[in-house]
Amino acid sequence: MHKLPELSTVGNKIPNRQAICDTLMEAASADPSVVALCSDSRGSASMTPFFNAYPEQSIEVGIAEQNLVSISAGLASCGKKPYAFSPACFLSTRSYEQAKIDCAYSDTNVKLIGISGGVSYGALGMSHHSAQDIAALSAIPNMRVYLPSDRHQTRKLIQALLQDGKCAYVRVGRNPVEDIYSAEDCPFEMNRATVLGNTETPGVAIVACGEMVRPAIEAAKALEADGISACVVDMYCVKPLDKDAILALAPRVKGFVTVEEHAPFGGLGSMVSQVVAANFPRRVINLALPDAPVITGNSREVFDTYGLNAQGIIRAAKSL
Amino acid sequence: MTNRELAALAYELRKKTVDVIVGAKTGHIGGDMSVMDTLVMLYFKHMNVSPENKDDPNRDRFVLSKGHSVESYYTVLAEKGFFDFETYKNSFSRYGSEFIGHPHNTLPGVEMNSGSLGYGLPVCVGMALAGKMDGAAYRVYTVMGDGELAEGSVWEGAMAAGHYHLDNLCAVVDRNSLQISGETEDVMSHEPLADRFAAFGWHVIECDGNDMNSLDAAFTEAKETRGQPSVVIAHTIKGRGSSVMENQAPWHHKVPNAEEYARIQADLTSRKEAIENA
Ligand SMILES: Cc1ncc(C[n+]2csc(CCOP(=O)(O)OP(=O)(O)O)c2C)c(N)n1
Numbered sequence: 001m002h003k004l005p006e007l008s009t010v011g012n013k014i015p016n017r018q019a020i021c022d023t024l025m026e027a028a029s030a031d032p033s034v035v036a037l038c039s040d041s042r043g044s045a046s047m048t049p050f051f052n053a054y055p056e057q058s059i060e061v062g063i064a065e066q067n068l069v070s071i072s073a074g075l076a077s078c079g080k081k082p083y084a085f086s087p088a089c090f091l092s093t094r095s096y097e098q099a100k101i102d103c104a105y106s107d108t109n110v111k112l113i114g115i116s117g118g119v120s121y122g123a124l125g126m127s128h129h130s131a132q133d134i135a136a137l138s139a140i141p142n143m144r145v146y147l148p149s150d151r152h153q154t155r156k157l158i159q160a161l162l163q164d165g166k167c168a169y170v171r172v173g174r175n176p177v178e179d180i181y182s183a184e185d186c187p188f189e190m191n192r193a194t195v196l197g198n199t200e201t202p203g204v205a206i207v208a209c210g211e212m213v214r215p216a217i218e219a220a221k222a223l224e225a226d227g228i229s230a231c232v233v234d235m236y237c238v239k240p241l242d243k244d245a246i247l248a249l250a251p252r253v254k255g256f257v258t259v260e261e262h263a264p265f266g267g268l269g270s271m272v273s274q275v276v277a278a279n280f281p282r283r284v285i286n287l288a289l290p291d292a293p294v295i296t297g298n299s300r301e302v303f304d305t306y307g308l309n310a311q312g313i314i315r316a317a318k319s320l
Numbered sequence: 321m322t323n324r325e326l327a328a329l330a331y332e333l334r335k336k337t338v339d340v341i342v343g344a345k346t347g348h349i350g351g352d353m354s355v356m357d358t359l360v361m362l363y364f365k366h367m368n369v370s371p372e373n374k375d376d377p378n379r380d381r382f383v384l385s386k387g388h389s390v391e392s393y394y395t396v397l398a399e400k401g402f403f404d405f406e407t408y409k410n411s412f413s414r415y416g417s418e419f420i421g422h423p424h425n426t427l428p429g430v431e432m433n434s435g436s437l438g439y440g441l442p443v444c445v446g447m448a449l450a451g452k453m454d455g456a457a458y459r460v461y462t463v464m465g466d467g468e469l470a471e472g473s474v475w476e477g478a479m480a481a482g483h484y485h486l487d488n489l490c491a492v493v494d495r496n497s498l499q500i501s502g503e504t505e506d507v508m509s510h511e512p513l514a515d516r517f518a519a520f521g522w523h524v525i526e527c528d529g530n531d532m533n534s535l536d537a538a539f540t541e542a543k544e545t546r547g548q549p550s551v552v553i554a555h556t557i558k559g560r561g562s563s564v565m566e567n568q569a570p571w572h573h574k575v576p577n578a579e580e581y582a583r584i585q586a587d588l589t590s591r592k593e594a595i596e597n598a
């Protein structure tokens with residue numbers, strides 16, 4: 001059990017994508033089989049330093065996401081460790097079949113890195129939003145789906161992925177996210193959720209992933225202050241979902257609130273509800289984006305419109 | 321309007337487009353500037369589409385495949401009278417606006433949504449096929465970026481257009497030779513581009529895409545071509561109109577600061593005046 005972390009509001013201005021670049025650069029210097037691929041996306045992926053430092057381990061494919069993923073699979077089948085970077089919207093839908101056939105079905109060691117995920121691109125609209133990537137990628141057998149919450153966890157996740165030989169999809173956002181953990185204190189076990197706060201007598205469990213973990217922790221603190229004990233499940237491993245973490249809490253809580261930057265179907269909320277309903281029925285409230293193109297605005301404005309913030313989570317928790 | 325007047329109008333609309341981008345603090349200025357002359361030539365001389373006939377099945381169709389150049393496209397649509405320029409300028413990309421950062425077909429004058437590159441041409445193949453099925457006289461136009469040509473779907477569409485001899489289809493490539501990561505020939509090369517399209521059964525026309533006479537002749541030639549789709553490879557300068565941004569990759573989507581804004585507007589004004597006084 002880990003305490004709810006102190007949340008510093010000053011400091012981090014590093015987006016998770018930059019943590020990926022840093023971690024891969026360390027790995028690339030020791031392992032020439034680590035290869036990065038971009039589709040006119042190296043700037044938005046924060047991968048320019050990697051491309052400059054390791055030109056022999058960098059491949060540019062131009063604006064061609066399907067090519068990006070299939071080329072990665074070919075590289076992987078010949079022993080390389082490809083990391084394919086593209087905006088999550090294009091990577092998860094344009095190259096969906098390549099992910100299904102060439103990565104998952106052929107069982108190649110391709111790591112798909114979806115950058116600027118969710119509604120990071122704000123007013124650029126639905127073509128640039130990836131609100132269905134969790135559902136789409138999770139539905140593919142042999143594909144794993146990860147949404148790390150901050151740069152420290154992102155780093156640990158990439159280090160773990162470097163050690164395995166199977167495909168995975170990682171979604172990160174565009175904007176810097178405030179730290180949740182620290183370099184010294186970032187509890188991480190691969191494919192195990194990080195459970196924070198009161199797990200002995202929680203009234204409510206808030207299950208979140210990616211950028212939603214931070215407001216979940218803020219909400220849990222506010223609920224505690226109001227006399228409602230709460231814990232937060234940082235489910236960065238959306239697939240394989242850490243069912244044990246959910247089922248350990250189910251008998252102790254009144255209900256669950258799930259929060260995700262995703263469509264209301266087939267994402268974290270659907271998966272948690274499925275596990276809870278099948279094993280230990282409890283109320284589960286799913287907070288998500290609407291089943292519609294989202295309102296024009298930056299991601300903060302979009303989150304606030306649909307209650308994907310601490311207030312929205314508190315409201316849902318109190319209604320349990 | 322004469323081609324000289326159209327050229328001056330294009331500079332006027334560039335100025336307005338820069339205002340939109342600076343006001344919204346977002347936009348894809350480089351490609352807006354390179355493609356402006358093409359859009360003005362199409363909407364004010366070659367295409368039969370306006371607010372009056374926007375629902376007429378016989379109107380010409382246009383799809384902005386490089387949807388990120390929405391700012392210049394919307395400025396042209398506003399100038400055509402499809403919607404109010406001030407409303408667009410003051411709400412573009414703002415909270416709750418219907419003017420989002422890519423073409424959206426709930427707005428009058430916009431046929432198809434775009435933003436994900438590589439879709440305009442195949443969609444236009446469908447529109448052109450429908451025209452052939454119906455024996456309709458309308459023409460179909462799309463504008464693609466040159467970086468966009470790396471998408472395989474472009475070449476699937478090109479193959480189908482050649483196969484079906486779609487002479488009612490005209491594709492424009494805004495050949496500014498730049499994309500986000502740098503020069504197209506370094507990122508993913510396209511040359512010999514004309515030969516590639518020709519090999520797919522297209523009639524290829526190369527022109528100076530920032531010169532109205534050259535564009536005018538190109539679209540006239542495309543209209544007169546029978547039995548083949550036409551592609552206009554419009555050689556342009558990304559960021560066209562101001563030395564602050566011309567031919568510089570970072571100006572793909574940079575927003576000018578106050579000083580840059582002043583210099584850009586001054587440059588655009590003097591180019592416009594030079595045309596008017598020529
Ligand atoms: C499928 C897809 N991949 C990536 C992008 C992101 N993107 C937007 S503009 C752009 C560069 C476009 O370059 P180019 O086609 O040459 O256009 P232009 O130079 O006219 O702006 C990229 C990669 C996108 N919009 N769609």
Ligand SMILES: [Mg+2]
Nearest residue numbers: 466467498499
């Ligand atoms: Mg270009």
